Amino acid sequence: MKLITLFSSNWHPLLSSVGTHSMLVIISVGLGIIIAVPLGILLTRKSGAAPIVLAAASMVQTIPGLVMLGFALVLLGIGRKPALATLTVYSILPILQNTYTGISEVPFAYTDAAKGIGMTPMQVLFKVELPLAVAPIISGIRTSAVYIVSWATLAGMIGAGGLGDWIWTGLATYNTDYILLGAIPSALLALLFSASIALLERLLKPRGLRRIS
Amino acid sequence: MIEFRNVTKRYGRTTILDDVSFTIERGQFVVLIGPSGCGKTTTLRTINRLIEPKEGTLFIDGEDVTHQNPVELRRKIGYVIQQIGLFPNMTVEQNISVVPKLLKHSRAECEAITRDLLALVDMPYEEHAGKYPGQLSGGQQQRIGVLRALAASPPIVLMDEPFGALDPVTRESLQEEVKRIQRKLKKTIVFVTHDMDEALRLADTIIFMDKGKILQMATPEEMLQHPADPLIKSFLGRHTDDEAIAAPKKAEVFMKRRVYTVHENAKTLESIERMRKREVNSLVVIDDDERFLGTVSIEAIKERGKAGHPIREYINGETLTVHRSDDAKEAFDKLLSSSENYVIVLNDDRTVAGIITRTSTAKAMGEALWGEMDA
Numbered sequence: 001m002k003l004i005t006l007f008s009s010n011w012h013p014l015l016s017s018v019g020t021h022s023m024l025v026i027i028s029v030g031l032g033i034i035i036a037v038p039l040g041i042l043l044t045r046k047s048g049a050a051p052i053v054l055a056a057a058s059m060v061q062t063i064p065g066l067v068m069l070g071f072a073l074v075l076l077g078i079g080r081k082p083a084l085a086t087l088t089v090y091s092i093l094p095i096l097q098n099t100y101t102g103i104s105e106v107p108f109a110y111t112d113a114a115k116g117i118g119m120t121p122m123q124v125l126f127k128v129e130l131p132l133a134v135a136p137i138i139s140g141i142r143t144s145a146v147y148i149v150s151w152a153t154l155a156g157m158i159g160a161g162g163l164g165d166w167i168w169t170g171l172a173t174y175n176t177d178y179i180l181l182g183a184i185p186s187a188l189l190a191l192l193f194s195a196s197i198a199l200l201e202r203l204l205k206p207r208g209l210r211r212i213s
Numbered sequence: 214m215i216e217f218r219n220v221t222k223r224y225g226r227t228t229i230l231d232d233v234s235f236t237i238e239r240g241q242f243v244v245l246i247g248p249s250g251c252g253k254t255t256t257l258r259t260i261n262r263l264i265e266p267k268e269g270t271l272f273i274d275g276e277d278v279t280h281q282n283p284v285e286l287r288r289k290i291g292y293v294i295q296q297i298g299l300f301p302n303m304t305v306e307q308n309i310s311v312v313p314k315l316l317k318h319s320r321a322e323c324e325a326i327t328r329d330l331l332a333l334v335d336m337p338y339e340e341h342a343g344k345y346p347g348q349l350s351g352g353q354q355q356r357i358g359v360l361r362a363l364a365a366s367p368p369i370v371l372m373d374e375p376f377g378a379l380d381p382v383t384r385e386s387l388q389e390e391v392k393r394i395q396r397k398l399k400k401t402i403v404f405v406t407h408d409m410d411e412a413l414r415l416a417d418t419i420i421f422m423d424k425g426k427i428l429q430m431a432t433p434e435e436m437l438q439h440p441a442d443p444l445i446k447s448f449l450g451r452h453t454d455d456e457a458i459a460a461p462k463k464a465e466v467f468m469k470r471r472v473y474t475v476h477e478n479a480k481t482l483e484s485i486e487r488m489r490k491r492e493v494n495s496l497v498v499i500d501d502d503e504r505f506l507g508t509v510s511i512e513a514i515k516e517r518g519k520a521g522h523p524i525r526e527y528i529n530g531e532t533l534t535v536h537r538s539d540d541a542k543e544a545f546d547k548l549l550s551s552s553e554n555y556v557i558v559l560n561d562d563r564t565v566a567g568i569i570t571r572t573s574t575a576k577a578m579g580e581a582l583w584g585e586m587d588a
Contacts, residue, residue, distance in 0.1 A: 113298030116263055116371075117312050117361065118288030127311075131302040206302030208345030 003177050010181065014166070018185050021162035024152045025193065028084050029145050032091030037137065039092075040099025041125065050100060057093045065090070065154045073158050083152075083160030090151050091144045098140025102133030131206045138204060142197040149190040153182065163189070214239050215260060215369065215401065220269030222255055222425075229255045230266065231425035237403065237418070239274075239368070242395055244412040245405045246448070247422035253405045256422070257371050260403060261290045273369070288312055291362030291370035291400075295377045297354050299346040305331075305357055306342040312365040330360040334390060352383035359391060363398070370395075372404045376411070388414055409448050413437075421445050464544040465537040467577045468558045468567030474499050477506055477525035481518040484509060497557060497565055498528050504563045508532045534559050537566045541577070544569050 007014070043050040068089070072082035106129050114124045130137075156164015163182040170178030202210075215237040222230040230252045237243050245253035258264040259271060262283040271278050278286055299308050309330055310323035318326070328338045334356045346354055355375060362370050372391075376384040392415055395402050406412055412419050413433045421429045421436070421444075429441035440446040475484050475496040484496060488511055495510040507528035514527055533556040535544045544556050548571060558567045 107296070109294060109296035109298040110300060112263070113292065113294055114300070116261055116287060116292035116294070118284050118286075118290075118315055119311075120284050123315070128300055128302075132300075208301045208303060208347060 003180060006177050006181060014181060014185065017161070017163050017165060017182075018189065020160075021149070021152055021164075021186065021189060024080075024083065024087060024155065024160060024162050025145060025148045025189075028087035028152075029091045029141065029148055031084070031088040032095055032144055032148075033141060035088070036092045036095035036140075037099050040096045040137075041103060043096075043100045044103045054097060054100065057096055060089060061093045065151055066157075069155060069158050078159045080160050083155035083158055087148050087151055087155060091148050094143040094147070095137070095140040098136045098143075099133070102136030102140075103129050105136075106132045132209070135201060135205050135209070138197060138201040142194055142201070145193040145197060146190050149186055149193060153186050156182075214272075214274055215403070216272040216275075217256070217259075218270045218272065220256075220259060220266045220271065222252075222259065222264065222266045228425050230259070232269070233425070233427060234269075235420060235427060235430055237401060239401055240399050242392070242402045242415055242417045243404065243420060244416035244418070245403065245420050245422060246407060246409065246412045247428075248444070249407065250424075251422040252425040253407075253420075253422050254373055256420075257373055257403055257405050260369070260371055261287045261292060263287075288316060288365060289367050289369070291365075291367045293355075293358050293362045293370065293372040293375045295374040297346075297351075297358045297378075299354055299357055299361070301346050303345075304342065305344050305346070305349070308346065308357060309361050309364050311361060316365055326364055330363060333394060334360065350383075351379055352387060355379060355387060356390070359387075359394075363394070363400075366398075367400075369401045369403070372402060374405055374407070377406070377408075384411075391415070409450065421448070462541045463537065464535050464539045464541045464556075464558050464569065465566060467541050467544070467573050468537070468569045469573060470567045472497050472557075472565050472568050474503075474565060475509065475524055476500075477523065477528075479524045480521055481514050481524060481527070482520055484524050485511065485514060496524075497568075498524060499565065502562075503565070505534065505557060505559055505565050506530075508557070532557055535569075536561075541569075545574050545577075548574060 039053070043053055065086075068086050069082070072086045076082035076085060110128050110132065111124055114128045119127065152160065152162055153164035153167055156162055156166075156168050163186045166182030167179050167186075170176060170180075170182065217233050217235050220230055220233045221228065233252070233256065245256055247253050255264055259266055260273075262271075262278070266279070273286075300311070303311070306324070306327045309327045310318070313323050313326055327342055331338050331341060336353065336356065341349075341353075346357070349357065358375065359372075362372075375391075376387050379387065388411060391402070394400070404415060416433055419429075419431060419433055419436055420427055421442075423442075423444055429436060429445055431439075431441075436445065437449060440449055473487065473491045473493055473496050475487060475498055477498050477500050479487075488494060488496060494512075495508050498506045498509050500506055506525065507530045509524050509527050510529060513529060514524075518527055533547050533551060533553050535547065535556055535558055537558050537560060544558070548556050548569065555568050555570045557565060558569060560566045
């Protein structure tokens with residue numbers, strides 16, 4: 001009951017928090033895509049480097065979020081920038097991994113045929129490899145986005161704003177209602193991101209690869 | 214014209230191609246064959262430079278292509294692979310027009326090309342152009358694979374075991390189609406297979422390779438007659454059997470050993486009973502020492518036979534005979550130039566060794582032509 005009254009009196013700032021939170025996710029995952037997709041493609045061309053880079057990326061992933069935020073705080077100060085930097089770093093691994101495996105697993109027959117009939121390496125990539133790897137790449141983005149929604153609440157600690165503010169306030173004041181006011185929308189946000197990216201995946205997947213009905 | 218001049222390829226210490234030189238004339242259907250690892254696929258992939266040779270030069274129409282831009286070279290050479298490799302994200306039409314599009318043909322030109330090519334394999338444009346590879350059967354997919362290779366009218370088409378994964382019926386019809394298309398469009402085709410039947414059916418020239426070297430390059434006819442190596446002979450298998458062709462075979466090779474005999478003193482009714490039981494209409498008559506005396510037929514007994522008389526009274530002494538070590542051809546000749554149905558094959562002591570019938574003659578000839586037969 002109290003939660004509902006709290007919500008109805010606070011829905012305006014809460015909504016703006018949701019907006020900020022979404023922005024944090026979109027920007028960091030967007031940066032993650034810009035970094036991880038080309039990097040993943042590059043790794044498929046330099047087969048020796050792939051295990052090393054992927055191992056390094058998963059090692060970064062194991063660093064606890066709080067520690068990472070601490071580092072960011074020390075290096076970049078307080079505010080949105082260090083938060084975005086941290087979140088971007090975390091968003092990279094799932095996308096990188098899926099891009100790399102997605103493209104590596106395009107059957108040799110397709111790339112061989114593509115090369116053999118006279119496609120340039122770029123044409124092989126854009127006309128054959130990427131369309132065939134689009135599903136795993138997008139599902140990497142989806143995993144990443146869902147993660148980042150929850151990591152972003154943590155980032156509220158170093159002044160990133162967003163739904164984390166509500167949770168941290170609740171924790172600091174021992175007020176469960178505040179915690180829930182942050183946690184419930186962020187859970188819903190995660191579901192929303194997941195669902196809309198799944199939809200995107202269905203739309204972008206080449207028609208010939210969809211199940212034939 | 215494709216010319217290999219002293220081409221060598223190594224992977225680490227293993228030599229895949231060992232100083233290979235040959236020339237393929239324009240418009241020829243050339244089949245590369247050999248055991249796996251012999252270098253046939255490497256040779257093929259060297260032509261469109263998917264593999265770069267270590268040493269040696271490759272000329273196409275007199276031009277050294279080892280220093281040409283490989284991408285441009287490949288657009289002028291069709292390429293078909295065993296796994297088909299149709300792009301699953303593209304429709305039949307898009308797959309066929311890939312190369313014309315790379316060569317900047319207009320959309321209308323691409324459509325015209327697709328229409329013409331689909332007509333070539335009896336797949337109506339309206340029905341198939343918009344389909345995705347996943348919606349086609351294996352045979353249809355490989356037809357499109359072949360068409361894709363032909364789309365930019367390349368003078369040369371490379372095919373790497375293109376029909377290896379298809380069922381025998383589909384394979385055969387595709388072989389015919391490819392041969393027909395090759396003749397019609399006058400393409401130079403270089404075709405890799407490990408199936409000698411396929412090679413013999415399609416090739417103008419067969420190049421037989423082993424361990425990175427060419428063992429023999431010859432027309433199918435020549436290879437069948439004079440295989441240059443025991444390995445080639447074993448590949449040709451049932452197609453050639455030089456004993457059958459070269460060395461004359463003895464009559465005994467073709468004879469049936471089961472012969473129904475009757476003693477000269479046997480009586481007429483007893484003999485008829487024996488024929489009835491064996492379902493034959495004549496018997497070979499022998500004496501006490503099992504020596505051949507002649508034959509007796511059911512007709513002879515019916516005509517002249519009296520119950521209780523010994524069979525020797527009705528012997529036909531004119532029966533054809535040959536010695537078991539005589540040339541089989543002689544036995545066949547005797548049989549074919551007479552109205553008799555069989556020749557009796559005799560041992561040295563004139564005992565009966567076997568019989569050659571008209572049926573066994575036909576079978577022997579069939580085997581000489583087509584290899585071991587079941588019937």
